[in-house]
Amino acid sequence: MSDQEIERRKSLEFLIQNNINPYPAEAYPVNVTAEEIKKNYDEQKNNYQDVSIAGRMMSRRIMGKVSFIELQDHTGKIQVYIKRDTLCPGEDKSLYNIIFKKHFDIGDIIGIKGFVFITQSGEITIHATEIKMLAKAIRPLPIVKEKDGKVFDAFTDPEQRYRQRYLDLILNPKSRDVFIKRTKIVNSMRDFLNSKGYLEVETPILQPIYGGASARPFVTHHNTLDIDLYLRIANELYLKRLIVGGLPAVYEFSKDFRNEGMDRFHNPEFTQMELYVAYKDYIWMMELVEQMVEYITVQLYGTTKVKVGENEIDFKAPWKRLTMYDAIKEFTGIDISNMNEEELRKTAKTLGIEVDETMGKGKLIDEIFGETVEPNLIQPTFIMDYPVEMSPLAKKHRSKPGLVERFEVIVNGKELANAYSELNDPIDQRKRFEEQLLLAKRGDKEAMMLDEDFLQAIEYGMPPTAGLGIGIDRLTMLLTDSHSIQDVILFPQMKPDRTVFELNELVDKLQEAGVPTEWIKVFPQIGIKSLKALKNIKPGKLHQDLCGFNKKNKLNLTNPSLEEVEKWLEGLK
């Protein structure tokens, strides 16, 4: 424990000794926010003369009989003026001199009652008449200072920001804003879909057969049924079953899981919104998508233009539409629409793209597209008509052989959404699944499984349907100008903290070896935080360290005998 933590625990004790509950149970009445005061306070009107506000103490300047603190609530910071003789009008000044000055700390959550005024240097400030501890912080907060909009000692270490998101939210208003925007984006999307009468539904996350996308799944096990289940990689096949069931339009905000690489665009769990509408096709879906995203953008910013990195992106509908072949022609000058596999492979090589013999026609086209076109599409663009090999759930194109009715939305060089005219021909669907099985046999770990139950459903007849998947994390990244997916997911996946892991391992082993719980707690405090640290320790030294710590810190534990310590160490082997 650091000196600061020890100090704070002492303060905690002091408060309790003096009948001040550091964690009171009762509600604290709040009648105003920091933002409201700063926006609406008017010296002439003399308003806000009886405010009650709560928040975290973020800084403190003690000047003898007077102090200034910054109080932060969910809307921002406001300065509070604490004057000894206002707070303690009588003889007893201990509330100010002792309680506040000695035992309140930066990071504590407190309540303030008082009246608003403007200081000599012109800052809107609450003059406190009452101050109350609402929750004592026994761990010090990282200190961030600010002057003229310039931030000093900013809390920017990405690892700490993601692992301890609560600190990020306290210390970085921008981060808080991103997550508020994320929720607004989701709410606007839901409003838009509900206004059209579409039905929000919930489908299984645990699936006996995973499907609806090409990706490797997470596997788990159900004990009672004694079967493996998969965390869904998509919910497409379930939503389509609902279309078969006669629901005309269904959607779901779906947390999906893919057991693949992680980078700034990929988190193992992520959110998609999938939508299926009966009697529509992918042309119709393009209009819906551009209208929906335009609506969301306007709801969020009041304009369709958003700054993303160096670029200004305009989401105003309609968006540009290009077929995949035309897009490649536009960016390379090469028309690949009539090429066979060999010609495609040669073309890819001349474009400097690495290819190998296992790649089929569809994969080659996809590589050429991904390499030459995708990064160059900054403004929202629909790319239409994909090769059939890449899209086992999309309907064959109404007029172009070898292609399917599919589009992707590319914005800022990245895929944002994916949609098809859904394949509803059960014979064709079975054939496509069988082709996937062949790929799987050849070793493609992402090939789709054959879902007999789904086939059965569409054999009963599924109306022609348009389907869409849109990445909520990606959309939020775009609309909040966030560099990494970790900036738009509150708790992104991280490698487990090894020190914590090792400590847990140690505690488990010590328990197994029969070490009493109260003594297990002592081990980390004498510097033994992992099994490794116990490996070469002599029983005599361990015994001394343990008993010494007990005595020094007056823990009043019964010291183990040397024999007992020897027995513990034996038990660890």
Add this chain to the structure above:
RNA sequence: GGUUGGGUAGCUCAGCCGGUAGAGCAUCUGCCUUUUAAGCAGAGGGUCCCGGGUUCGAAUCCCGGCCCAAUCACCA
């Protein structure tokens, strides 16, 4: 997985040309009744990521490992 940069006080970082470990903020003691990165005077605080090696001597040099970031590759 490759390459590059990084890991030092509670926080942000300096020190790296081997020679007793530093600054600012935070903390502690004292002063200060409108300050604002408050100020002044004093004090405490470190497994320099871990493990080896070279050396009389390693935060610093070498080797191995762990973790983080950027970027590329792979993967949607």
